[in-house]
Amino acid sequence: MSSPPELPHNLAMTDIASGDMGPWLSPDDLEFVRRKVPMLYLDIVPVRIDEEAQLEAIGLLLAVNDDAITRSIVSGRVLYHETIREALWRHIEKDLGGMALPQLPVSTVPFAVGEYFPTPGVGWHDPRQHAVSLAYVVPMAGDCHPSSDALEITWFTPGEMRTPELQAEIMPRQREIVLRALHYLGY
Numbered sequence: 504m505s506s507p508p509e510l511p512h513n514l515a516m517t518d519i520a521s522g523d524m525g526p527w528l529s530p531d532d533l534e535f536v537r538r539k540v541p542m543l544y545l546d547i548v549p550v551r552i553d554e555e556a557q558l559e560a561i562g563l564l565l566a567v568n569d570d571a572i573t574r575s576i577v578s579g580r581v582l583y584h585e586t587i588r589e590a591l592w593r594h595i596e597k598d599l600g601g602m603a604l605p606q607l608p609v610s611t612v613p614f615a616v617g618e619y620f621p622t623p624g625v626g627w628h629d630p631r632q633h634a635v636s637l638a639y640v641v642p643m644a645g646d647c648h649p650s651s652d653a654l655e656i657t658w659f660t661p662g663e664m665r666t667p668e669l670q671a672e673i674m675p676r677q678r679e680i681v682l683r684a685l686h687y688l689g690y
Contacts, residue, residue: 527582537632544636545590546617546677547577548684549599551658552642558688560658561681563673564598564649574657574672576680578636587611591639597650604645613637614687617680627676638680640688661690 528536536542549562563574577598581590588611595605617636619629649656663669664685673681 541633541635543581544634545577545579545581545587545594546636546638546680547591547594548638548640548681549577549595549603549605549643549647549656550640550684550688558661558690560660561664561684562599562643562647562656562658563681564653565655565657566649566653568674572654572672573674574669575674576677578677587637591641595641595643598653599643599656600646600648600650602645603643603647606642606644608639608641611639613639615680615683617676619676627679629676636680638683640684661685661688665690 551559551562553559563576565572565574567573568575577594579590579594579597581587585593588607591607591611592605595603599605615638617627617638619627619632619634619636621628621630621632647656659669664681670678
């Protein structure tokens with residue numbers, strides 16, 4: 504029995520040809536799988552820390568989603584035969600650019616686990632699927648430039664993150680992750 508092909512550790516989104524589905528699912532296959540199996544996602548809270556490792560700011564992407572302008576964290580699926588660390592790198596590079604210089608944790612143990620259900624009223628809600636998300640706080644040491652999917656990235660202090668006005672701008676299914684990240688970081 505042969506082992507699956509190894510994925511490159513530095514795979515950039517632009518390196519994937521449109522005809523090469525590789526570990527990707529076609530839209531029809533994805534829809535089928537979403538109806539049958541929980542999907543694994545990552546939620547990444549980008550942060551800036553000072554020289555004493557104290558939280559200075561949390562980065563939120565500003566994007567247009569479903570005809571509404573919202574703020575969000577970096578998020579995405581883990582692909583087949585992709586390690587958590589590879590998925591963290593891929594999503595950060597895709598959403599924040601190659602010069603974000605993330606400081607990935609030594610351990611890939613998440614600070615929180617989110618469970619999303621397609622049925623309203625049962626846990627967190629995602630109408631598309633049943634999903635489990637591993638949440639990470641990742642310090643960024645470099646320049647972050649959002650992808651073409653986002654309009655900008657804005658850095659907010661812990662105090663600004665707690666304002667009702669900013670909380671209302673964050674995608675509902677990610678708001679709880681941001682609040683948990685603040686609590687995890689001692690705020």
